[in-house]
Amino acid sequence: MSYLAQNLEGLRERYPALVQTTQENRGGLLTVVPSREGSPSATHEGRWVHSGYDPRKEAQAWAEAQLLEWKAGELAVVLGVGLLYHVEALVALKPEGAMLTVVVPNIAEFNDAASTRPMEVWINRVDWVWGAPGGMAEQLATRSMPLRFMTYGSAARLHADVHRDLEAELRRIVAAKQSGRLHVAVVGPIYGGSLPIARYTVTALESLGHRVSWLDQSPHRASYDLFASGREPRHRATMQSRFADLLSLSVVTNLAEDPPDLVLALAQAPLNLAVLEHLRKKKFLTAMWFVENYRHLTYWQQLAGGYDYWFVIQQASCIDALTRAGARQVHYLPMATDPALHRPLGLTEAEQAEYGADVSFVGAGYANRRTLLPGWLSKDWSFKLWGNEWEGADGLTSLLQRGGTRIDTETCIKVFNATAVNLNLHSCAGDGLDPEADFINPRTFELAACGAFQLVDERSLFPDLFALDEMVRFRSVAEVPSLIRTWLADSSGRRTIAAAARRRVLAQHTYAHRMSELLAAIGMHQPDRIGAMVRGDRNAGVLGQRADAPPELAALLRRFPSGQRVELKDVAAQIKAKGAGRELAREELLILMLDSYRAETRDLV
Amino acid sequence: MSRALVIQLARLGDLLQSLQAITQLRVRHPQTQLDLLCPSHLAEVGRLLPGIEKVLEWDGAAWQRRAMAAQQDLRAEHLMEIETTLMGLAPDRYDCAYVLNQHRRALVAGSLLAREVKGPLLHGPLGEALTSWAAYVRDVAQRRLGQRVHLADAFCGLCGVSPSGCVVTLDPPVVRLPDDLEPIGKQGAPWVALIVGAGETERCVPTEVWRRWISSFLVSSPQGRVVLVGTESERAAEIQAPLPPSALGRIWDTTGRTSLSQLAAILARCHRVVGSDTGPLHLAAALGRPVIGWYFARARVHETGPYGFHHVVWQAEELREDTWPVDETIAAMCEQGYRAPAGWSVWTSHCDTWGAYYSPVGQAAIPPREREALWHELEPALL
Numbered sequence: 003m004s005y006l007a008q009n010l011e012g013l014r015e016r017y018p019a020l021v022q023t024t025q026e027n028r029g030g031l032l033t034v035v036p037s038r039e040g041s042p043s044a045t046h047e048g049r050w051v052h053s054g055y056d057p058r059k060e061a062q063a064w065a066e067a068q069l070l071e072w073k074a075g076e077l078a079v080v081l082g083v084g085l086l087y088h089v090e091a092l093v094a095l096k097p098e099g100a101m102l103t104v105v106v107p108n109i110a111e112f113n114d115a116a117s118t119r120p121m122e123v124w125i126n127r128v129d130w131v132w133g134a135p136g137g138m139a140e141q142l143a144t145r146s147m148p149l150r151f152m153t154y155g156s157a158a159r160l161h162a163d164v165h166r167d168l169e170a171e172l173r174r175i176v177a178a179k180q181s182g183r184l185h186v187a188v189v190g191p192i193y194g195g196s197l198p199i200a201r202y203t204v205t206a207l208e209s210l211g212h213r214v215s216w217l218d219q220s221p222h223r224a225s226y227d228l229f230a231s232g233r234e235p236r237h238r239a240t241m242q243s244r245f246a247d248l249l250s251l252s253v254v255t256n257l258a259e260d261p262p263d264l265v266l267a268l269a270q271a272p273l274n275l276a277v278l279e280h281l282r283k284k285k286f287l288t289a290m291w292f293v294e295n296y297r298h299l300t301y302w303q304q305l306a307g308g309y310d311y312w313f314v315i316q317q318a319s320c321i322d323a324l325t326r327a328g329a330r331q332v333h334y335l336p337m338a339t340d341p342a343l344h345r346p347l348g349l350t351e352a353e354q355a356e357y358g359a360d361v362s363f364v365g366a367g368y369a370n371r372r373t374l375l376p377g378w379l380s381k382d383w384s385f386k387l388w389g390n391e392w393e394g395a396d397g398l399t400s401l402l403q404r405g406g407t408r409i410d411t412e413t414c415i416k417v418f419n420a421t422a423v424n425l426n427l428h429s430c431a432g433d434g435l436d437p438e439a440d441f442i443n444p445r446t447f448e449l450a451a452c453g454a455f456q457l458v459d460e461r462s463l464f465p466d467l468f469a470l471d472e473m474v475r476f477r478s479v480a481e482v483p484s485l486i487r488t489w490l491a492d493s494s495g496r497r498t499i500a501a502a503a504r505r506r507v508l509a510q511h512t513y514a515h516r517m518s519e520l521l522a523a524i525g526m527h528q529p530d531r532i533g534a535m536v537r538g539d540r541n542a543g544v545l546g547q548r549a550d551a552p553p554e555l556a557a558l559l560r561r562f563p564s565g566q567r568v569e570l571k572d573v574a575a576q577i578k579a580k581g582a583g584r585e586l587a588r589e590e591l592l593i594l595m596l597d598s599y600r601a602e603t604r605d606l607v
Numbered sequence: 608m609s610r611a612l613v614i615q616l617a618r619l620g621d622l623l624q625s626l627q628a629i630t631q632l633r634v635r636h637p638q639t640q641l642d643l644l645c646p647s648h649l650a651e652v653g654r655l656l657p658g659i660e661k662v663l664e665w666d667g668a669a670w671q672r673r674a675m676a677a678q679q680d681l682r683a684e685h686l687m688e689i690e691t692t693l694m695g696l697a698p699d700r701y702d703c704a705y706v707l708n709q710h711r712r713a714l715v716a717g718s719l720l721a722r723e724v725k726g727p728l729l730h731g732p733l734g735e736a737l738t739s740w741a742a743y744v745r746d747v748a749q750r751r752l753g754q755r756v757h758l759a760d761a762f763c764g765l766c767g768v769s770p771s772g773c774v775v776t777l778d779p780p781v782v783r784l785p786d787d788l789e790p791i792g793k794q795g796a797p798w799v800a801l802i803v804g805a806g807e808t809e810r811c812v813p814t815e816v817w818r819r820w821i822s823s824f825l826v827s828s829p830q831g832r833v834v835l836v837g838t839e840s841e842r843a844a845e846i847q848a849p850l851p852p853s854a855l856g857r858i859w860d861t862t863g864r865t866s867l868s869q870l871a872a873i874l875a876r877c878h879r880v881v882g883s884d885t886g887p888l889h890l891a892a893a894l895g896r897p898v899i900g901w902y903f904a905r906a907r908v909h910e911t912g913p914y915g916f917h918h919v920v921w922q923a924e925e926l927r928e929d930t931w932p933v934d935e936t937i938a939a940m941c942e943q944g945y946r947a948p949a950g951w952s953v954w955t956s957h958c959d960t961w962g963a964y965y966s967p968v969g970q971a972a973i974p975p976r977e978r979e980a981l982w983h984e985l986e987p988a989l990l
């Protein structure tokens with residue numbers, strides 16, 4: 003009997019559908035070649051999937067490394083199939099009772115493995131999930147235990163897209179089930195475009211029930227500007243850099259006084275690499291939401307290795323670049339909106355007259371906008387231009403509102419609501435449309451949340467976020483005037499599209515959604531830490547109901563509301579709050595002892 | 608038979624300063640089994656203390672790991688694990704624990720391991736009110752009062768015993784030294800142990816000062832030898848690097864390569880020990896070696912001077928760069944009298960019924976009366 007028949011026979015009872023699918027497949031994804039030590043190894047498109055020298059030894063080392071992180075009660079999920087040497091090694095090492103699931107993105111690869119090596123001894127000690135990412139995510143999410151992903155890199159790279167989609171699906175499922183309460187410190191920039199986004203994330207996290215420490219750096223703006231008043235550029239740069247270092251230390255001081263579960267920094271937050279490394283040594287978990295175009299602002303190159311998690315608004319090339327620069331975890335997290343702020347408004351006639359127009363554009367005068375907007379003017383429609391940095395744009399001067407001053411958010415919202423066709427043109431340094439049009443700006447989501455109709459330049463990441471009947475996109479400069487004409491004439495169509503876009507935003511693209519996704523992503527990689535908190539496993543009720551909780555600990559935990567997140571320090575604080583002079587129970591003494599050492603671990607400054 | 612546990616979880620110096628209290632507890636309670644709880648890395652020294660039957664080792668690093676784990680996820684198994692650890696330390700609770708630290712964890716340890724706790728707090732580990740002796744020690748530490756009761760004697764007060772009036776010394780441990788260190792103390796004289804570092808940076812004597820001291824000493828004492836002791840081998844290398852070739856063969860670098868028992872054995876072989884207010888300095892004093900201390904930064908001779916007779920301490924009243932008692936110390940060792948450079952004073956140690964005290968060198972040793980008054984005030988029942 004062949005290896006394939008033997009192996010599948012062992013699986014037939016538990017996984018008949020997998021057996022049938024595998025039998026119907028002819029394999030051939032991998033090229034099986036002998037290794038130097040004689041056992042079969044494999045390549046894919048010329049690259050080794052297992053060691054060409056000794057695949058067993060390599061798999062053993064990988065499995066031993068995984069064991070260091072694998073905690074009791076976690077379900078190990080292996081990404082990467084190959085010839086399954088690594089899974090066999092992990093099965094041999096896994097503790098009694100530990101559960102292990104292998105993700106099979108491609109049946110041909112599984113066929114190759116099952117045809118090449120005998121696996122009947124261990125094949126039934128593993129769970130298998132296969133199929134489309136959504137289905138696999140659903141299966142994994144039904145397991146009522148934390149997931150610990152273990153990636154066998156050389157085999158996993160064959161199906162990186164599937165794994166990414168699987169993780170995104172899981173993230174969505176996990177995000178929807180979140181019930182835990184975290185303490186998140188949000189570090190914003192001193193000024194700039196990411197400052198309002200930092201504020202939105204604070205609001206979003208609070209709306210999700212998390213405790214937020216908002217480390218607002220914007221009050222330091224005036225001092226930062228003062229340090230830029232020197233004539234010599236080198237002096238200015240030095241002073242501002244030192245000032246940023248001081249702010250970095252100030253952030254550390256704040257973190258030391260009230261240690262959070264997660265430090266979430268927004269782009270341009272004044273945290274330097276030395277501080278980030280210090281935080282990691284002290285076991286602080288850090289994340290950066292880089293809400294910038296990575297091609298324009300490149301300081302991420304120096305900070306890539308500093309944060310535990312990066313969240314970016316661009317995909318493949320950006321993620322690759324950060325990974326090459328040393329980032330450990332990089333995830334795609336697009337922009338969003340705060341629908342409590344960006345909303346449909348009922349405007350008075352006077353407001354309609356002031357803010358309204360057939361066509362409007364709100365934004366700063368970047369080079370491509372200066373070049374393109376004049377070509378989209380017409381005697382057939384009125385046009386208003388709002389925003390600053392338009393000095394010298396002669397062809398647009400007569401359209402510029404309020405003398406080209408920066409306008410506030412409320413005014414923006416009124417303009418969006420009062421305008422028939424809002425133009426949304428992503429900025430770029432060139433003369434035309436952005437040649438590397440991937441990320442989607444916040445304006446897109448804000449206009450949609452206002453229920454306002456917009457014409458927006460095409461972006462490669464649109465398909466994941468908006469359907470064609472939710473957002474009208476233009477691919478060339480030339481088609482814009484005809485699109486304006488068409489949609490100005492179709493008020494009903496505009497309303498339909500705008501309403502669909504707003505529904506989509508409310509359903510999927512708010513900052514609350516993004517924060518849930520962010521926490522879910524971190525939680526999936528830290529199932530025993532952030533993951534447990536996100537799931538609510540650290541709430542007093544859940545802790546007290548654990549089978550292993552002795553009555554004394556359960557009694558301590560019952561002093562807290564069931565839904566309240568409880569940690570060692572909280573229990574210790576409550577014991578202390580009950581006061582001195584009484585005889586302490588043994589469990590109380592044990593908690594106090596642990597807490598006295600815990601208090602030392604965050605000695606940061 | 609009743610059982611009592613002395614808890615001292617601080618550093619080497621504090622453990623050695625506890626020697627008088629342990630001795631007096633032994634005298635006061637001759638029928639009680641007296642054990643000691645101390646940090647694991649000090650257990651070797653703990654076992655040298657007379658009167659101690661058993662040493663329980665407190666593994667602070669393991670506690671820190673457990674705290675980290677419990678902080679990440681509070682589980683019953685964390686509590687069970689530490690219960691197992693405590694059971695391993697002491698399967699049966701002690702009748703009484705004498706806690707000599709003010710840190711809460713020492714008090715909690717006392718409450719976990721013993722039925723009754725005598726220590727610095729009046730109302731258990733969560734109390735704020737200090738016992739009279741603990742309040743005295745804290746005031747001395749915080750406000751730099753004109754202290755006249757030595758810390759080792761204040762430890763006696765904390766335990767409810769009075770000082771013995773005599774000095775107890777440790778027997779040098781019988782321990783094998785590395786072969787190349789075996790000749791220490793055997794040929795030539797005097798052998799002077801020099802403590803190169805200190806636990807706190809502010810108590811470290813600059814390396815160039817020690818280098819100057821060694822050069823001068825080797826010139827003044829043609830048969831003299833210097834033994835560098837401590838854990839700071841980099842500082843020792845820095846001290847030795849620019850020394851002249853004539854110093855070769857007369858400097859014995861033991862830094863970073865000895866256990867505490869071996870350190871004690873080496874100190875016991877030396878004729879003098881010189882250093883700042885550090886654990887090894889107090890170890891030398893406890894071994895009965897004549898000690899020369901340089902006290903500066905926050906170190907004060909009246910509080911923590913080496914315990915015993917005839918130790919000499921140069922006390923900095925105001926520390927100025929490049930003003931160190933280098934020549935003065937060497938002159939004293941060569942029996943050329945005691946002098947003090949500007950900003951320093953010189954003191955020598957004594958002991959009487961009220962414990963240790965220091966008096967200015969060259970003046971009559973008049974016991975300060977504050978000690979007796981303080982004992983009357985804080986422990987009238989003992990007198």
